[in-house]
Amino acid sequence: MRKTLTAVLLALTLPTLAMAMPEGSSRHGGHHGEHGSRMFKELDLSKEQHREIRKLMGEQMKGRHAITQRYLEKLPAAEQKAMQAELQAAKDEQHNAIRALLTPEQQKAFDEHQKKMQERRAEHKAFKAWQAEQAKKS
Secondary structure, three states: OHHHHHHHHHHHHHHHHHHOOOOOOEOOOOOOEHHHHHHHHHHOOOHHHHHHHHHHHHHHHHHHHHHHHHHHHHOOHHHHHHHHHHHHHHHHHHHHHHHHOOOHHHHHHHHHHHHHHHHHHHHHHHHHHHHHHHHHHO
16 A cells, blocks of 8 residues: 555656756656657657657556556545645645746746646636536536
8 A cells, every 4th residue: 555655646746847857858758858858869750750659658648647546546535635735735845946946037937837837727627527517418
């Protein structure tokens, strides 16, 4: 149980860690940073190959998310809530640490980006709720 919970926590923090990656780094798939970029450069992929590989990596990421969700749903509600609170606290701490490293102009852009991300998440959540409602009607 402890190993599963640790794996779930790591999987849920990956999106936050991806945001902190330097520009030019790969944000998808198992090879992050320079190693993944270098691997693709060395293969001299065509645009079509690159597009297909990115598509496969995106599918893999969605698959990992689905697996994580399945295990999360097996946890008791109290543990799910505690885990979510801990993850949010870690995410907030990381955002604050990142923000502290930025210039005032960069902080403003960072804050605007965070606000847009929150709006998109809210829109996505509303859309998913609407989809579920439509599915029930069908």
